[in-house]
Amino acid sequence: MPPKPKDAKKPSPPVNRPAISDSSLVYVPEDAVEGFEERIETGIDWTLLEAGARHHREIGKREDLPTVTFSKALETKINNSILYGFLDKHSGLTLEQNWEFLLPVTLWDNEKFATEEGKVCFHNANCVTDDLVKLIKRTVKAGNRKVLRHDFKMLHTLRVNDSQMTDLDEGLLGFKELISLNLCGNYLNTIDTSLIPPSLRSLELQANRIKQVEDFAEGLPADLVYLGLARNFFTSETILGLSRLPYKLTVLDLSDNDIYHLEPVLEAVSLLPYLTALSLAGNPCAYSSGYARTTLMKLVRLQWLDYREVLPTDRPMEPIDTHPDDLRSTYFNFVVYRVMAAPQPPKAEKGAATTFHVELEIPLLDVVRRRFLMFRRNESLIDMLPPPEDDEWGSAAGPPPPPPPVIDSKAVMGEESEVGSNIFDHMEYKNTREIHNFTTFESNRVQWSKLMNFQEPLVRIFCPDLSAVRDTFRSAITCRLIYSVTYAPTKPGRNDRKSSHVLRMPGEMRVVIATMKCSLKAVDWSQPYQHFHWDDSLGTENAIHWGEGDLSVLQYSQTPVKAPKGKTDGAEAGSRQTTPDNLTCHFGIGIETLKVA
Template sequence: MTFKNLRSPNSEIMEISEDFVKLFRQNKFNKMQWSKEETPIKDSRKYREEMYSKYILRFSNALLLALRKSVFGCYLNSLNPQQNQDTDLNENKLAITEYIIRNLKEKEVKRFQEKNYLFEDTMKVLRKIIKYNGSVDLEYLMRNMRTLRITDFYVTHMDESVKSFLDLQFLILAGNNLRDLPGEFLPKNLIFLELYDNFMENFEHFVKKAPKTILHLGFSRNNLDDNSSYHLLAGSNNFLKLSSLDLSENDIYNLRSVLAELRGMMGLRALQLEGNPCYVVPNYKSTVLKYFPKLVYLDNIEIMQEDRQVENDKQVEAAEPQIVFLCYRIMGLQHPPKDAKNNQTIHIEFNLPLLETVHTEKVAAEKSFNIPDKSEKESQTPKKEKLQKVKESGSGTNKSSKKSKISKQKSPYERSNEYDPDFEENSFSFKTARMPWNAVIEFPPVFIESPEHDLRAIRDTFRSRVEVRVVYLKTTHASKSKPKKEKQSAKSKPASNIQKNVQVEDSEETILKKITLYRFNCDLKNIGWSDETIDYHWADHPQIGMDAIRMDGCLKNITYGKSMKTKKTEPITAGELRNSQEIVQPIPKIFTCQVGFGLKRI
């Protein structure tokens, strides 16, 4: 296996082992900055993995613990053996309970709701039991409850106690530590089973003696992969009524092989596969519809008639998955200092660490797997430059801080030079095209391929937090010695375009100054197959902070201009972005950047 260093075209190509690539990738994976949505999920799963090896918690014990923490804890006979329960006693206790609930503060109400999430409308259930049954006992709950939720409770093993809920139809066991769930333990009337965020790996024991009434199965965010025996689901007679299957956020890589195993489940009307590595392939939608032409919903998005047009297999198989970065526009930039001798441009830089190529130079192979990041870059900055940055940020006396803020607003281009040739050579940043300053600067899209065509790397990128930087460059070109040219008469034709291009190539660029004007973060998420991009809006405003705002719609529908008759000055709403073909806005007075991240699909 060989990989070419894309940054050094003339560097030596060498063979490296797959172990080298895996270690290099793992190192980059460990340094990923996950989005605010992904971070708590990963932290929770890691903690529960550690807890699993220490404790065993069966469903029956978890149920009693959950009941004890809920409002039922002071009513159940089995938990209060010292009380002789009757209707009068429980009615008095109920009056006290309702009085306490009415006087709960906002934070206490939220905590109360979290502890009483077991049944649908817990207080209504409690009132009904006391009115018609007098005393509250576990047997009554097991005979009458139709919904049961045991979530985020570290349950490691199921047992037959769940079958005691004779009329149970909805069972939610999300956020537990289940690695296996024998189907024989499930209630016979079950129609909805949700196992989100567990550790299920296959369906071998689940399909045996499972109830035949199930309509929905949810296995999102488990440990399922290509070898999880999906054919057992399709081949079992117990799931003939199944109409909804959720396999999202797992590690399914080979889309066609998994769909082929599930093909026998022709009753499916809703299928979820988003968040799997196979979800990013260009022909995702057409391939799924080829195997399941009667689907009504794919990844919770309704399939319209035009979506059912299946593309030619030869065309889609030749395409490689690509991430698309779009900087629709930046506005509100102050004009850089005029200097006719130097070239002054603006571009955008952003980091997608898992998509960077493996360095194959001998020097890189001998070194440890260290990936430069902004903390390393900052550590290389001289102390004088750091002090200058502190002064510019507004520290010190009130007068100096005001002056520094004013000077910063007037001339952000006068900040310290950040250009470091060694750092730039090893930088992992992607860059847009350089554009000259203008009132509204629009950039062409950047198409990014995973160097090893790793679908997991692309999938994980859409779970990450990406830092976007607006960079100002001042450069100059020093022409190299050129061959002598024949003299041209006044009537002779000017030099051709080819000659002009040669002259540009003969000139050597020197970077005089590099300044990061602005930086902000974009928390990525899975992009729907019906969407082109996930769009973000950021402005240099204290209310926005460092995190860009995710927009529900397409920012390319907005047009900015000064003298538009139909210009709109009110804030843009998500509904307007979705429904309008074009929205006209005045050019912002403060710096504003609008970007999008998408997948190139057919």
């Protein structure tokens, strides 16, 4: 038998994949109702960062923006900073007076009395360059404002960010020794490279409204090593000029754009011989199952991907064929690691089954709703069917009870509320005739226990629309812990024809034990899950993002746990802990990355 060639590719393991067609992706037919895409996003609870980014993006789409040149934006930036008093020749204070009195008071007030928001605004107004105080001190020592004007033109670092700038002008060429330029958070749509100092090595253009790369790729400074283009208007069709970027470019940031197809990007950037760091996080292509594997195989010199260092174990040992569907789809996974200290329900009636389960509401991943709104003008998919004419619904069980009062999550344990201790008395019938938007996904159902575990993954959703997945991770989704009592139909026996449980119609009653809001973050290809913690002592529905901590390794016991000798009672990763007394939920949300070790 002949030996296998060394460069033979390892065949991909067989994977059961749902069929993907163009219509199941982001294809929009010609007869779709205008504006349906905006109505899909109606009512979505965006994260604070995404809400701000969308507000800036909507302003950037306007055609009537007032013209603000670089020189005008820089002047406004300086006027709002501590530099203004030292540059203004008409100031009533001398340089020494500004240095000895005004500047210390301004810095003291900001340090001691400003709120966190005030400190952020102060830093943003005074980030024109590095170490402003040192620059000012040299001017005061010389006793001449001209020194500050001269030194300002000799800066190596300049930041004119968040200044509503729309155009560059010749004022930028006056900075002949500039190495790093930050123009983030403006409204630039074109880059005139003839106005950029040739000495530049770092150019940050994040959060502007640039659409085309090829318009300025070849004219950038030859020694440029860093280029930031995050949160602009780039798509798969407008990045064709990436291969013509400067030869020495080392770091390229294309995160949070609308690049859907991965392969054209990799083909272009593979021609940049010194590229060692690339960021595509926040683009739809970065949410595909084969994203990391394909990128690391294609770009063998890459040392950083999406702000994460590439380790030797991250690359496949042998070349592996990537299925085309792995680059245009993924799976959304939701895992509940444990639910602890849920209130114990009362003993159920004879013939009734009591269970707990988790519901997950994800409106942006609903393909049925998207297709519905594509051809209809209805603002919602909630539809209540009319009751039957024979009034059979509810005849035996009696009319459905009135809606229960709103129950605060803090009242679940019943210590400070009259309603909390009787939460199971406020159950309501589940109307089987009601359609809930096709956006609610349910877990398996388990019996009550002080420590409840669910199957993994609890919810697994196939997602052929990568844009919807990306937008989902920019929103806050809702999880609910629900207790339900299900009444099954039974045949009356000879001695229990008048028993109350026989007369009850089959159906389900339920009550929401806890509602949790999860503000998601951009997916990290090296971390398949984002972990969240919630307990009713927080006093809010918002769950805590656990950072890079792994809640799945924690272990709990319903019996008292003795601390090992020589160790404290503190919780350590992987150590057993006593089940908490407060209602607590630990869960994880992520996508299937198909990461190859």
